Amino acid sequence: MAAPTSFSGEVWAELRLADARDVPHIYSLIHQMAEFELLTDLFAATHDLLHSTLFPTPQPAPFASFTALVLDLSPSPVSASADTIGSLRLDLSASPLADPEAAAFPSPRGAGRVTAGFVICFPNYSSFLAKPGLYVEDIFVRAPWRHRGLGRMMLSAVAGRAAEIGMGRVEWCVLDWNQNAIDFYEGMGAEVFTKWRICRLTGPALDKYKGAGSASQEEHHAGKAE
């Protein structure tokens, strides 16, 4: 059953654990996200890198390391499986939804399902709590499927799973000019920290520290270090 390009009536969304068969769609969705954020110059992902970093052998337990989830939309009801993290029934009877890209995003799970979004998250650590938390690196829905409660379902389901497995907090980032997103997150109960800034070393600025651990003592002998 091929994926339709127009959806009407009832549609069933499932947020599920991804596996290696989802790599091509995850790649395409990350690229769409880079386009949306006008950051394609930073895009350096490949199928092979995604495969080896997100789906290593052996695969760690979900949420214990880098974890990829995929959002599938199905024209028929979906039975929850061990892979299901969240679900939502959409009622499109008032107006059908056109998804011109649907043919490019058939879910590897078949049955006419279409992949429409993804989440990448991983554990972080709070030393004050001495507990792991969950950091949500990406949460993305393709354009035709936005503003239908899917983002809320995805974040709620991920937060719920984190709470259920004993994690102390769930964190993610938002741009300070994106007031709609800030309002949405605050409405979900999140605190937005205004004082903290992220610092990053990358590229050549990072590479120059290669060997710094072994070099620092010698460097100080020569009187060059601070």
Next chain:
Amino acid sequence: MAAPTSFSGEVWAELRLADARDVPHIYSLIHQMAEFELLTDLFAATHDLLHSTLFPTPQPAPFASFTALVLDLSPSPVSASADTIGSLRLDLSASPLADPEAAAFPSPRGAGRVTAGFVICFPNYSSFLAKPGLYVEDIFVRAPWRHRGLGRMMLSAVAGRAAEIGMGRVEWCVLDWNQNAIDFYEGMGAEVFTKWRICRLTGPALDKYKGAGSASQEEHHAGKAE
């Protein structure tokens, strides 16, 4: 050999991988950090929690999961071992250094060493790079040992190790009013991102999402979801 409370002449600093014997000092140092940040109301760490979360059995490879490092100061030269991440020789011949707390921080490695700081870091993930990075959650030096290049050595050594094992970036946070720290990090080559804000769900605001994954479909049936 007991730890001295005053240091003079040459002193050798070693940043090394921590093990379970370091838990009591790591606990005390996290508490000092909470005091320094006026955040003791958020402090909920215990020896048992630190032990089970930082030093699980089996212990993952360093930097592949939550990783604790300890800074030891030694009155005699330290030979680098497999646990050594960075080192620095300090010359205190111009003026001795008093460390009144030294007796409370004898290093479990003995030989008159004193524990004076710690780092907690863990891998994060960049989907644009499809690569792990390293997030530095904490980097802390006890007050008497500050402003002697130890923080720079610690961050340089950790960044160097991250670069050597193929991580794409190293990230951490700074408070926006801490211009000294911002200048220091920028001087080390870091970019400080001014537009991103951290969002956090924790405590009761997080707990209310327990069961959200399984509940969302039913909730929508009842017409309550967005």
